[in-house]
Amino acid sequence: MLVKSVLKGDHRALAKAISAFENEEPVAAKIAKEIFPYTGKAFVIGVTGPPGAGKSTLVDKMIKHYRSNKKSVGVLAIDPSSIFTGGALLGDRLRMASHNLDPDVFIRSMASRGGVGGLAKATRNAIRLLDASGKDIIIVETIGAGQSEVEIVKVADATVVVTIPQLGDQVQTFKAGLMEIGDIFVVNMADLPGADKMVTYLLGGVVAKNGWAPPVLRTVAKSGEGVDVLIEKLEKRREFLAKKDIAEKRQLEQTRAEISSLVAEKISKVFLKELSSSKDLERLIELVNKKKIDPQTASEELFAKLSKKR
Ligand SMILES: Nc1nc2c(ncn2[C@@H]2O[C@H](COP(=O)(O)OP(=O)(O)OP(=O)(O)O)[C@@H](O)[C@H]2O)c(=O)[nH]1
Numbered sequence: 628m629l630v631k632s633v634l635k636g637d638h639r640a641l642a643k644a645i646s647a648f649e650n651e652e653p654v655a656a657k658i659a660k661e662i663f664p665y666t667g668k669a670f671v672i673g674v675t676g677p678p679g680a681g682k683s684t685l686v687d688k689m690i691k692h693y694r695s696n697k698k699s700v701g702v703l704a705i706d707p708s709s710i711f712t713g714g715a716l717l718g719d720r721l722r723m724a725s726h727n728l729d730p731d732v733f734i735r736s737m738a739s740r741g742g743v744g745g746l747a748k749a750t751r752n753a754i755r756l757l758d759a760s761g762k763d764i765i766i767v768e769t770i771g772a773g774q775s776e777v778e779i780v781k782v783a784d785a786t787v788v789v790t791i792p793q794l795g796d797q798v799q800t801f802k803a804g805l806m807e808i809g810d811i812f813v814v815n816m817a818d819l820p821g822a823d824k825m826v827t828y829l830l831g832g833v834v835a836k837n838g839w840a841p842p843v844l845r846t847v848a849k850s851g852e853g854v855d856v857l858i859e860k861l862e863k864r865r866e867f868l869a870k871k872d873i874a875e876k877r878q879l880e881q882t883r884a885e886i887s888s889l890v891a892e893k894i895s896k897v898f899l900k901e902l903s904s905s906k907d908l909e910r911l912i913e914l915v916n917k918k919k920i921d922p923q924t925a926s927e928e929l930f931a932k933l934s935k936k937r
């Protein structure tokens with residue numbers, strides 16, 4: 628019933644199904660199975676970057692653009708911090724509120740009980756739900772900070788890294804985490820001084836990946852300036868990925884990575900369960916605490932014992 632409504636594009640059903648993934652409800656696996664055949668049509672855009680760079684403002688303008696071209700849009704705003712607080716991204720909701728009454732725009736903030744790994748998995752499934760429900764464009768906004776973002780952007784067809792003219796001390800962090808994952812770089816707040824410097828800096832750092840040279844653009848999300856060029860580049864990216872050899876290779880890699888990570892998750896669950904009831908664990912904890920052996924050696928002994936049982 629729920630899946631049928633999702634396939635018809637019903638927003639309440641979508642919201643309910645996404646919650647099932649966030650809360651890791653037993654029904655989630657069934658939903659995932661049933662929607663899978665209907666997925667693979669949407670274009671998935673990741674928008675990431677430092678806090679306050681203007682990502683939500685930019686996404687709002689992107690939605691407007693796509694709507695004026697009659698494309699339906701789904702937006703997921705990922706909030707790893709609300710894993711702990713359960714809070715929703717009120718700010719994002721407000722910034723994109725102008726689309727609230729549009730039946731072809733669905734906006735949702737995401738969090739998950741299952742920690743960072745759980746969030747990546749829930750997001751992947753939420754993307755599939757939006758895809759199956761018929762959304763043409765899916766935009767995933769994340770704060771570019773750590774591993775969770777990297778996991779999430781892996782499934783995006785295009786990752787837009789948003790930055791601002793004056794990052795100051797953050798430039799180093801930016802360099803470390805975000806240079807590798809961007810397919811398109813945007814210097815937002817180009818109305819502020821220093822935009823040229825940032826563009827030059829980024830141009831010096833971008834690396835071509837599998838034949839795609841990431842462009843560096845300027846936007847003023849507040850006014851919408853430059854958003855048309857961003858949409859153009861996204862369209863170019865889409866055409867690039869649609870080339871037969873590239874599409875096939877990418878699909879192979881992504882499916883392999885997803886199945887592997889699901890199997891790894893199951894293996895780790897089984898091992899951890901056995902470990903929690905292992906007498907050896909108690910004995911080794913004591914030895915480590917008495918400084919008789921080190922934790923690494925203890926883990927190797929335990930792992931050998933657990934593996935032998937198979
Ligand atoms: N001057 C200027 N301000 C902007 C621009 N784009 C966004 N802002 C402002 O920057 C602030 C942060 O914008 P958001 O869109 O919430 O930024 P964000 O990256 O989504 O923030 P988080 O989701 O909290 O990380 C808001 O007050 C925006 O009005 C711009 O192009 N120029």
Ligand SMILES: [Mg+2]
Nearest residue numbers: 682683719768
């Ligand atoms: Mg935001």
